[in-house]
Amino acid sequence: MTHTTATGVETEPGIKAIRLRHPWRNIFAVVLLIIVALFITDAAMRPAYDWPAVGKYLFDQRISQAAFITLQLTVYSMVIAIILGVTLAIMRLSPNTVVSSIAWVYLWIFRGTPVYVQLAFWGLIGTIYQTIDIGLPFTEPWVSFPTRVALSAFILAIVGLALNEAAYMAEIVRAGLLSVDSGQEEAATALGMSWFQTMVRIIVPQSMRVIIPPAGNEVISMLKTTSLVTAIPFTLELYTRSRDIAAVTFETVPMLIVASIWYLFFTSILMVGQYFLEKRFARGIGDRRPDKKADDAAASLTGATPVVGSGQPTVVLPPTDPPQGDR
Amino acid sequence: MLDTPMVVADRVSKSFGSNEVLKSISLEVKRGEVMCLVGPSGSGKSTFLRCINHLEVVSSGRLSVDGELIGYRETNDKLYEMHPREAARQRRDIGMVFQRFNLFPHMTALQNVMEAPIRVKGLSKAGVEANARTLLARVGLAERADYYPAHLSGGQQQRVAIARALAMEPKLMLFDEPTSALDPELVGEVLDVMQGLARDGMTMIVVTHEMGFAREVADSLVFMDGGVVVESGVPTEVLANPQHHRTQAFLSKVL
Numbered sequence: 029m030t031h032t033t034a035t036g037v038e039t040e041p042g043i044k045a046i047r048l049r050h051p052w053r054n055i056f057a058v059v060l061l062i063i064v065a066l067f068i069t070d071a072a073m074r075p076a077y078d079w080p081a082v083g084k085y086l087f088d089q090r091i092s093q094a095a096f097i098t099l100q101l102t103v104y105s106m107v108i109a110i111i112l113g114v115t116l117a118i119m120r121l122s123p124n125t126v127v128s129s130i131a132w133v134y135l136w137i138f139r140g141t142p143v144y145v146q147l148a149f150w151g152l153i154g155t156i157y158q159t160i161d162i163g164l165p166f167t168e169p170w171v172s173f174p175t176r177v178a179l180s181a182f183i184l185a186i187v188g189l190a191l192n193e194a195a196y197m198a199e200i201v202r203a204g205l206l207s208v209d210s211g212q213e214e215a216a217t218a219l220g221m222s223w224f225q226t227m228v229r230i231i232v233p234q235s236m237r238v239i240i241p242p243a244g245n246e247v248i249s250m251l252k253t254t255s256l257v258t259a260i261p262f263t264l265e266l267y268t269r270s271r272d273i274a275a276v277t278f279e280t281v282p283m284l285i286v287a288s289i290w291y292l293f294f295t296s297i298l299m300v301g302q303y304f305l306e307k308r309f310a311r312g313i314g315d316r317r318p319d320k321k322a323d324d325a326a327a328s329l330t331g332a333t334p335v336v337g338s339g340q341p342t343v344v345l346p347p348t349d350p351p352q353g354d355r
Numbered sequence: 356m357l358d359t360p361m362v363v364a365d366r367v368s369k370s371f372g373s374n375e376v377l378k379s380i381s382l383e384v385k386r387g388e389v390m391c392l393v394g395p396s397g398s399g400k401s402t403f404l405r406c407i408n409h410l411e412v413v414s415s416g417r418l419s420v421d422g423e424l425i426g427y428r429e430t431n432d433k434l435y436e437m438h439p440r441e442a443a444r445q446r447r448d449i450g451m452v453f454q455r456f457n458l459f460p461h462m463t464a465l466q467n468v469m470e471a472p473i474r475v476k477g478l479s480k481a482g483v484e485a486n487a488r489t490l491l492a493r494v495g496l497a498e499r500a501d502y503y504p505a506h507l508s509g510g511q512q513q514r515v516a517i518a519r520a521l522a523m524e525p526k527l528m529l530f531d532e533p534t535s536a537l538d539p540e541l542v543g544e545v546l547d548v549m550q551g552l553a554r555d556g557m558t559m560i561v562v563t564h565e566m567g568f569a570r571e572v573a574d575s576l577v578f579m580d581g582g583v584v585v586e587s588g589v590p591t592e593v594l595a596n597p598q599h600h601r602t603q604a605f606l607s608k609v610l
Contacts, residue, residue: 219520313503
């Protein structure tokens with residue numbers, strides 16, 4: 029279609045030109061492909077990888093059980109971390125200085141020390157606090173039981189991972205909450221919504237768009253961090269289990285490959301989940317139609333004539349918009 | 356009871372730190388009255404508007420809506436700060452329209468209008484939806500009910516914002532420069548809706564730079580500058596024959 033400009037000059041319909049060639053880009057791509065192909069064929073032949081052993085252990089029951097435990101560690105600790113992280117983020121935004129300072133100190137400690145060190149501490153909790161007492165301070169406890177009995181290595185692993193992760197989630201959530209325009213809170217408040225309703229209905233859904241991508245990273249990162257719970261020591265998760273098997277069979281490299289394949293499998297699933305979550309929370313924001321300008325023009329054409337300065341009290345009907353058939 | 360004014364401000368002052376934004380503002384808005392607040396930017400008109408629904412807390416003086424003190428409870432000559440829940444209850448009856456619309460972007464126009472009646476008043480969804488569609492039709496946007504704000508023009512967004520405020524059946528409507536963020540050709544459609552509201556007897560306080568609207572629709576005009584009411588009266592008189600030199604100076608620039 030040709031356009032007629034204000035001066036009446038017709039513009040040309042489209043541009044026909046010889047496309048610019050990129051020979052070096054193509055050569056580079058071919059070289060890369062050759063290197064990759066060489067690596068793959070070499071790896072397939074190399075005895076150290078021992079592919080038959082990989083195939084044998086990939087679905088070994090001990091390995092698949094360990095993979096399931098790794099998944100459990102990830103899910104449980106992530107759920108706790110998100111709940112605690114949201115709480116910490118809201119605490120940091122509190123007008124009460126004591127509340128916000130406590131949240132800050134929590135972040136300072138749990139982000140400032142390595143998770144491996146923290147897990148080692150959790151492993152020693154039974155030595156540091158030998159009994160768990162329930163009762164009023166400075167009085168005889170009502171119930172008292174040994175810490176080692178109450179808290180298994182599995183629970184300590186979850187607690188250790190969750191408390192560390194909560195510090196990072198808190199910062200992600202806080203950034204998300206702050207990314208929402210302050211006018212949103214004002215509008216909700218002006219409508220008579222309570223603080224809690226405003227958060228749950230207005231602020232949090234909008235902050236999700238900012239929170240989900242880094243939170244997805246954190247879940248994937250957590251899946252891999254579970255391999256550190258050997259510091260507690262907890263030995264039933266994927267990596268430690270593969271190492272233990274390798275220590276007996278001397279098939280170290282194949283076992284590493286087996287563990288890697290399982291980790292990759294889980295992260296791939298998580299990435300798919302993240303994609304759909306992101307789509308869900310992009311509603312109304314991420315899907316701007318390209319023809320918005322045309323929309324504006326249509327709206328302005330149908331707006332009623334301005335009453336300003338018309339001089340007499342005319343009955344003005346609200347403007348109506350045309351049916352949507354013309355788009 | 357019908358004779359009592361809708362809004363009474365009695366020597367209302369507001370400071371942000373050492374900066375005194377409102378200095379002893381006293382005025383009354385009668386039921387069904389449309390009052391326009393005009394003045395240069397920084398004159399405190401928006402702040403005053405936000406004090407009326409307690410988005411800002413007044414520093415001194417009394418501010419009441421429909422005979423009820425805003426933000427405080429008075430017992431035995433002592434003022435008690437209100438619980439946020441109480442303040443929220445007061446705000447239900449006061450609609451507010453913002454310069455930047457502040458529609459909820461993750462909800463459609465219809466959902467925007469339905470949100471507060473369902474969550475705040477706890478009304479049933481079916482009744483609220485019927486009422487919301489009526490309101491959207493009233494502002495001329497029946498066909499756009501399922502559009503997200505990002506797909507609406509500025510003027511359409513502001514009309515949805517008005518419908519959203521009306522859905523709570525407020526007794527008072529506050530407009531904070533409702534047309535200032537709009538392209539010039541979209542201003543008319545919003546002013547039309549506001550004029551319709553005024554005709555239906557809604558009590559309205561409008562902070563605006565639209566002198567034409569003030570002249571045509573408002574019952575009273577208040578000119579503010581530097582945090583004080585400089586001049587007030589019938590719009591046609593104030594606009595045609597301003598008494599104070601600051602009013603004269605301001606009007607000579609905007610008219």
